[in-house]
Amino acid sequence: xxxESDLNTGLLLFLPYRALENRIFxxxxxxxxxxxxxxxxxxMQRIGPNGTRLTELAEQAQITKQTAGFLVDQxxxxxxxxxxxxxxxxxxxxxxxxxxAASAQRIAAAVVAEVEKExxxxxxxxxxxQLREALTLxxxxxxxxxxxx
Amino acid sequence: xxxESDLNTGLLLFLPYRALENRIFxxxxxxxxxxxxxxxxxxMQRIGPNGTRLTELAEQAQITKQTAGFLVDQxxxxxxxxxxxxxxxxxxxxxxxxxxAASAQRIAAAVVAEVEKExxxxxxxxxxxQLREALTLxxxxxxxxxxxx
DNA sequence: TGACACTGGTCAGAGTCTCTGACTACTTTG
DNA sequence: CAAAGTAGTCAGAGACTCTGACCAGTGTCA
Numbered sequence: 001x002x003x004e005s006d007l008n009t010g011l012l013l014f015l016p017y018r019a020l021e022n023r024i025f026x027x028x029x030x031x032x033x034x035x036x037x038x039x040x041x042x043x044m045q046r047i048g049p050n051g052t053r054l055t056e057l058a059e060q061a062q063i064t065k066q067t068a069g070f071l072v073d074q075x076x077x078x079x080x081x082x083x084x085x086x087x088x089x090x091x092x093x094x095x096x097x098x099x100x101a102a103s104a105q106r107i108a109a110a111v112v113a114e115v116e117k118e119x120x121x122x123x124x125x126x127x128x129x130q131l132r133e134a135l136t137l138x139x140x141x142x143x144x145x146x147x148x149x
Numbered sequence: 150x151x152x153e154s155d156l157n158t159g160l161l162l163f164l165p166y167r168a169l170e171n172r173i174f175x176x177x178x179x180x181x182x183x184x185x186x187x188x189x190x191x192x193m194q195r196i197g198p199n200g201t202r203l204t205e206l207a208e209q210a211q212i213t214k215q216t217a218g219f220l221v222d223q224x225x226x227x228x229x230x231x232x233x234x235x236x237x238x239x240x241x242x243x244x245x246x247x248x249x250a251a252s253a254q255r256i257a258a259a260v261v262a263e264v265e266k267e268x269x270x271x272x273x274x275x276x277x278x279q280l281r282e283a284l285t286l287x288x289x290x291x292x293x294x295x296x297x298x
Numbered sequence: 299t300g301a302c303a304c305t306g307g308t309c310a311g312a313g314t315c316t317c318t319g320a321c322t323a324c325t326t327t328g
Numbered sequence: 329c330a331a332a333g334t335a336g337t338c339a340g341a342g343a344c345t346c347t348g349a350c351c352a353g354t355g356t357c358a
Contacts, residue, residue: 316344
């Protein structure tokens with residue numbers, strides 16, 4: 001009985017995701033960025049280059065805005081983000097990445113590149129390309145925030 | 150500038166995973182299985198047909214055995230699992246799925262099948278096959294518990 | 299066999315994450 | 329302008345997770 005790949009697709013997606021996240025986290029901690037948590041990172045990851053509103057962060061991370069506010073508070077105390085007034089709406093503030101976060105993001109990007117290279121070595125470049133292609137396509141029907149092509 | 154797929158692979162994996170998990174959860178709640186949490190479900194998902202030790206569940210879910218014990222306590226109270234003595238080791242107990250959990254798993258499996266069908270309709274069967282193939286291969290280097298082929 | 303290291307699991311305590319509900323301030327709509 | 333809606337906060341509670349300390353049973357090896 002060959003049990004090959006009768007694993008459900010959800011777990012199949014989750015396993016490499018977790019492996020990648022773990023790698024990033026470990027490297028970041030080595031580099032001294034050990035004063036934020038995974039939950040905070042998942043929010044920080046979604047902040048755009050021009051800043052993003054709290055509510056939007058909450059929606060994309062699928063958490064309540066209260067939770068998002070709580071996490072952004074921590075990130076602000078730790079110096080990873082700043083909140084600036086939104087010029088277009090006096091109720092709102094834009095959460096922006098501080099330089100400290102940009103440094104961390106550069107490291108994270110390097111780890112992603114490294115891991116992707118390992119994956120490509122294991123899969124072969126053709127299969128790796130197919131994987132990214134399929135996932136990108138899948139995003140259209142699984143990510144409510146995907147830009148329409 | 151075509152921004153297509155410059156999203157990092159981690160997020161690309163995570164998005165469909167989350168979409169699937171959400172669908173399963175929603176359907177389970179509809180069916181009356183609303184007395185367990187995502188964290189509990191992630192542990193329950195890993196219980197094998199012959200029962201699994203707490204320590205092993207903890208390792209695979211990458212949580213401490215204390216946390217795993219806490220979650221299994223909840224699941225036991227809610228009637229989803231039972232703990233039976235491990236005949237091969239007097240220290241250990243095997244966490245086993247109760248009938249209630251088996252019913253829930255059947256529903257979950259149906260939702261997975263349904264979602265996979267949708268994905269296949271969107272990607273085409275060739276690309277869907279390639280996706281599962283790539284992910285299965287990737288498991289070899291991202292899942293410490295992957296059975297060697 | 300008997301000491302010793304190891305493993306499966308629990309208890310206690312603390313910190314983090316997340317939610318619901320209620321509220322203020324500002325914006326949009328008719 | 330009044331009503332409805334949106335951005336964000338405050339307060340309180342429940343859920344998740346961890347570290348550290350511990351007990352009981354197992355494996356090893358002189």
